[in-house]
Each structure stands twice: as C-alpha cells, then as structure tokens.
Amino acid sequence: MSTASGAPGVVLHDRRAGVLTITINRPQQKNAVDHEVAVQLGAAVDLLDGDPELTAGVLTGAGGVFSAGMDLKAFAKGELPVLPGRGFGGLTRTTVRKPLIAAVEGWALGGGFEMVLACDLIVAAEDARFGFPEVMRGLVAAEGGLVRLPRRLPHHVAMRVLLTGEPLTAAEGKEHGLVNELTPSGAALGVARELAERVGRNAPLALAAVKEVVRETQSLNESEAFRRQDELTSGVFASEDAQEGARAFADKRAPVWHGR
Structure with missing residues (x-):
C-alpha cells in the first residue's frame, strides 16, 4: 500500500483486480480531514480516473472510522479542507468519471458523510453511523x-x-435506500471491494456514460432528459466495446474491453 502524494501516510492507496482502494489514514484523529488530506484525496481520485488499468474505486477510513469530517484544530489554525473547484476533501464537487464506492465503518460525520454522498454506492457496517452535526456548531x-x-x-x-x-443508523440508511449493502462490523471494505470488482467487469465507456447521464439529467424534464441522454450515449452505441459486447455474447465468452 502506498501514499497518494505529499506527506507520507495521510492517504493510502492500494490496487488489486483493477480496483483502487483509497484509505484516509489518520485513525488517531478519527480520519478528520485537513488540507493535506484533501490534496492527497484529490490526487488519489485523479489516479483512479487517469489510469486505464483501474476500473473502480473504494473510499474508506483506517481504524474502524470512516471520517469525523473537518479537522477543527486545523481549521482553527486557518486551514481549509476544501479545494477550489473540487470541494471538501478534494471530492465533494469533483466529477469522478469512474465508479466510486464508500466502505463505511464507524462514524461518517459532517464532511465525512458528504464524501460518502459523493460516492456512487455505499457499503456500511451494521454499527456505522451517519450524521450532520453542523447545526449544533452554528x-x-x-x-x-x-x-x-x-x-x-x-x-x-x-x-x-x-x-x-442526530445521526442516522446504517440500518435506517439501508431501509430508506441510502445504503446498498449492510455488513457485519469490520466487513464493509471486503464487501465494497467485491462490489467494485463486479462493477468493474462491465464496459468502461458504458459505466462512464451511465454516471454522466444520471448526473446531468436529474433536474431536466423527461423530454429534455432523453435529448441529453441521446447526446451523451451516441458514442457508446458506436464504440468498439459495443461490438465486442455483442460478439462476446454470441461466442459465449467474457468480453475484453478496450475503452473505445
């Protein structure tokens, strides 16, 4: 496991089976996010999107906690964990092209919860908690x-x-459709990696198009949404990968994707 950039050990990343696992590694600070963490998280997300050998990512925290949010001690010293154009942790306002899955153990509070919401899928341990205590702090x-x-x-x-x-429990999140998979304590990362591998077996152009269409059509009426969808997906239907998918189905074999 290696660091993303900058000061060693603050954000780790590990790759296996095409999945990049990004770990916030400040367990003694409950993985609170300061400026350096934001910089390194942004770099890790850029690595995910920029490396053609990576198909999906998993975001998690070390030491049984996802993230307590903003590092208030760093904030009191004038540090901001928000990057221009990229948001909190270098993530919340960043357009991530590839699928990103949150693996949540323990607490995901404030900006930590906002990073979870920036992910496409959420896997949570049954004792995980999500919350926005901001109103308690003005x-x-x-x-x-x-x-x-x-x-x-x-x-x-x-x-x-x-x-x-007040926090939302993982069970409540699952009940209301926020959480995709509920796991025993300590198992969220493994389940998230397995889910990322399943997602990553699919065609990269198609996955990126799904994310882009969903992102860009949520505020449109139906006719406008179809029009925008057709603009964004025309290249997918004309791609080499679309032809490969059809050939692989006919040949009863696994497709080999090339991202074009």
Missing part, C-alpha cells in the same frame, strides 16, 4: 449535505438528520 452541511441528502432519502427523514444533528 454551521450548515454546505458540501453536499443540504443538496444531496434530500435527494437520497425521503424528505422528512433527511430533514430530521439535517435539523436535529
């Missing part, structure tokens, strides 16, 4: 909490989390 969850949570949960469930500052 703040608001402005890096995705206010925008994304009401789109992922029923309105009144999301508002309870946002207005009370």
